[in-house]
Amino acid sequence: MLHEDTLIATLALSLAFAFLFGLAAVRLRLSPLVGYLLAGVALSPYTPGLVADPHIAPQLAEIGVMLLMFGVGTHFSLRDLLAVRSVAVPGALAQIAVATALGMGVAHFWGWPPGGALIFALALSVASTVVLLRALEQQGTLASEDGRIAVGWLVIEDLITVLILVLLPVLATVLGAPGPEGATAGTAELARTLGITLGKVALFVALMLLVGARVFPWILAHVVRTGSRELFTLAAVALALGVAYGSAKLFGVSVALGAFFAGMVISGTDESHTAATYLQPLRDMFAALFFVAVGMLFEPAVLIRHPLEVLEVLAIVVVGKSVAAVVIVRLLGRSLATALTVAAALAQIGEFSFILAVMGVSLKLLPPEGQSYIVAGALFSIVLNPVLFALVGRFLPRQAAAPA
Numbered sequence: 001m002l003h004e005d006t007l008i009a010t011l012a013l014s015l016a017f018a019f020l021f022g023l024a025a026v027r028l029r030l031s032p033l034v035g036y037l038l039a040g041v042a043l044s045p046y047t048p049g050l051v052a053d054p055h056i057a058p059q060l061a062e063i064g065v066m067l068l069m070f071g072v073g074t075h076f077s078l079r080d081l082l083a084v085r086s087v088a089v090p091g092a093l094a095q096i097a098v099a100t101a102l103g104m105g106v107a108h109f110w111g112w113p114p115g116g117a118l119i120f121a122l123a124l125s126v127a128s129t130v131v132l133l134r135a136l137e138q139q140g141t142l143a144s145e146d147g148r149i150a151v152g153w154l155v156i157e158d159l160i161t162v163l164i165l166v167l168l169p170v171l172a173t174v175l176g177a178p179g180p181e182g183a184t185a186g187t188a189e190l191a192r193t194l195g196i197t198l199g200k201v202a203l204f205v206a207l208m209l210l211v212g213a214r215v216f217p218w219i220l221a222h223v224v225r226t227g228s229r230e231l232f233t234l235a236a237v238a239l240a241l242g243v244a245y246g247s248a249k250l251f252g253v254s255v256a257l258g259a260f261f262a263g264m265v266i267s268g269t270d271e272s273h274t275a276a277t278y279l280q281p282l283r284d285m286f287a288a289l290f291f292v293a294v295g296m297l298f299e300p301a302v303l304i305r306h307p308l309e310v311l312e313v314l315a316i317v318v319v320g321k322s323v324a325a326v327v328i329v330r331l332l333g334r335s336l337a338t339a340l341t342v343a344a345a346l347a348q349i350g351e352f353s354f355i356l357a358v359m360g361v362s363l364k365l366l367p368p369e370g371q372s373y374i375v376a377g378a379l380f381s382i383v384l385n386p387v388l389f390a391l392v393g394r395f396l397p398r399q400a401a402a403p404a
Contacts, residue, residue, distance in 0.1 A: 010053040011060060011289075017043055018288045031386040033134065036288050037379055040295020047300065054296050061293035063241065064286030065351060066259040068133055070240035071283055072142070072151060073263020074272040078209065080148050081155065081264075087338075088152035091328050095153075095346065096160060098324040099125035102316045110309070112367060115175030119360035120370045122164060124316050124377065126157050128350020129256055130290050131382050135345065135389050146338045150345040158257050159201070161352045165359065166197045166252060172363045197252060204251035205261065212243070213265040220271040229278070236275040237282065239266075256351070290351075291382070297354065298379050302372040309369075313377035318384055322347045337396050344388040348381035349374070 017039035025035030043052040081088075103121025104114075112120070132154055136142040142151075168175075170193050216239060223235045240259050247258025266272045303310060322343040329339035357374045360366030 006053045007056055010056045013043055013050055013052045014039070014057060014060070014289055014292045015285070018292050022288070031138075031383075032288075033131075033291055033386065034383050036291035037295040037298075037382060040292040041298050041300065042295075043292065044296040044298065046298070052292075052296065057289065057293040057296055060286065061290035062255060064283065064288070064290040065130055065256050066241055066244040067237075067279055067283040068130055068287055069256045069259040070236075070244070070263040071276045071279055072133055073260040073265075074267050074276045075143060076148065076151060076260075076264055077267045078264060081152055084145075084149045084152040087149050087329065087332050087334060088156050091325070091332060091342070092153050092156035092160065094328045095321065095324050096122075096125045096157065098328075099316065099321050102320045106312050106316065107370075112370075113176050113365075115172075115177065115365040116360065116367055116370060118175065119168070119356055119366045120374070122161075123353040123356040123360070123374050124313065124349060125321070126161050126349065126352045126356075127154060127321075127346045128348055128352070128378070128382070129154050129158065130287060131348045131350050131385055132345045134287065135385055138386070139389055139393060141341065146341040149334075149338060150342050153342060153346070155257070155260065158254055158352070161356070162201070162252065162254055162257070163194070163197055165355065167193060168356075168359055168363065172365065175365055177363045177365050200251040201253060204247055204253050204258075208243075208261045208265050212262065216262070216266050217269045217271060220266065220269070220275065224271060224274075232271075232274065233278045236279055239275075240279070254352075294350070294354075294375075294378060294382065297375045299372055299375070302369075302376050306369065306373070309373055310376045310380075313373045314380050317349055317377050317381045318347045318388070322388070340392045340396065344385070344392045347388055348385045349378045350382065353378055 018036045020035075021039040021042070022032040022035035025032050025038075040057075041047060043050060043057075045051050045054060100118070100121040103124040104117045107117030107120050108114075132150060133142065136147045136150065141147045167190070170190060219239075220232070220235060223232050226232075239262055243262035244255040244259035247253040247261070248255045251258075263272070263276075266275065325343040325346050326336075326339040329342050330336065353374050357366060357371040361368055361371055
């Protein structure tokens with residue numbers, strides 16, 4: 001394959017395989033996400049046959065993350081985010097703490113060093129925004145109070161993960177990474193890094209709320225007056241991707257959060273619904289590419305070499321996190337229905353888990369097999385997630401119908 005053809009080939013193969021495997025999954029009465037994941041496995045370097053470019057596919061998938069988060073932001077105002085802060089903030093912090101403790105306990109049992117165990121556990125503690133949003137959309141609960149709580153919970157998780165990703169290189173030698181003798185992160189350096197990171201995030205949020213909330217709706221309103229649907233679609237895409245990319249490069253904020261805030265500052269305007277509607281086909285296409293890219297990371301041989309480890313990872317993600325979420329939400333005074341919805345939403349891992357795993361391996365903290373376990377856990381938890389939502393959906397009507 002010529003280098004110039006890799007982008008076209010990767011896009012064509014990924015979409016074609018996603019369609020074929022997705023159609024087969026639907027015919028078997030499975031979620032199309034299962035088909036997209038299997039399409040990625042079929043196109044991965046670890047299986048025979050056609051191979052898509054494993055470097056370009058994740059970049060295409062990132063576009064899906066941006067468009068998806070932008071669309072969610074157009075239906076999620078700052079008022080919605082503040083309304084669920086009493087559950088989302090303490091809930092996200094407590095759930096990350098519990099899942100991290102479970103992951104570190106398992107990794108310690110495997111004999112891993114503390115630094116590698118910590119990164120591995122943190123990767124298992126954060127859920128995938130893309131998987132959550134697709135599940136909520138399919139259930140029709142994205143705009144509900146439970147849906148807003150779940151989205152707000154993951155926004156807090158994303159902010160926490162951004163801080164972790166910034167601090168990890170600074171703390172690498174403290175956690176056991178090899179480095180120059182005597183090289184450690186002092187308290188002053190750590191405080192400075194944390195302060196800079198928090199300052200950048202605060203500046204980004206302030207600019208979006210004070211400037212973006214006025215400028216972005218004004219731009220879209222002027223584009224609407226041209227009467228050109230093509231220009232409006234182009235403006236919406238440029239806004240979503242431009243803010244997402246700029247937020248990552250200038251402020252160190254993840255592209256997902258950047259796109260979410262770009263959509264949130266135009267929510268409630270007449271143009272927000274139109275933008276979300278016009279971007280829906282692109283969101284669906286690139287979201288499918290996200291799941292194909294996840295499948296391409298999976299090495300099937302890990303199931304033969306380390307089946308027990310994969311099962312333990314899956315138990316932490318699906319069972320441990322779900323039980324922790326139910327207990328936490330109930331302790332915060334919310335209903336069982338809300339607790340079960342949040343539990344199902346968090347019983348999976350995805351994009352941030354991969355980023356943490358890659359960084360851990362590059363810093364020589366996480367053993368290479370740890371990345372394989374994380375990818376395997378992500379693949380199977382994503383497959384199981386629609387099943388969990390279906391079970392919750394069946395249980396809740398029965399509970400509502402039961403006599404008091």
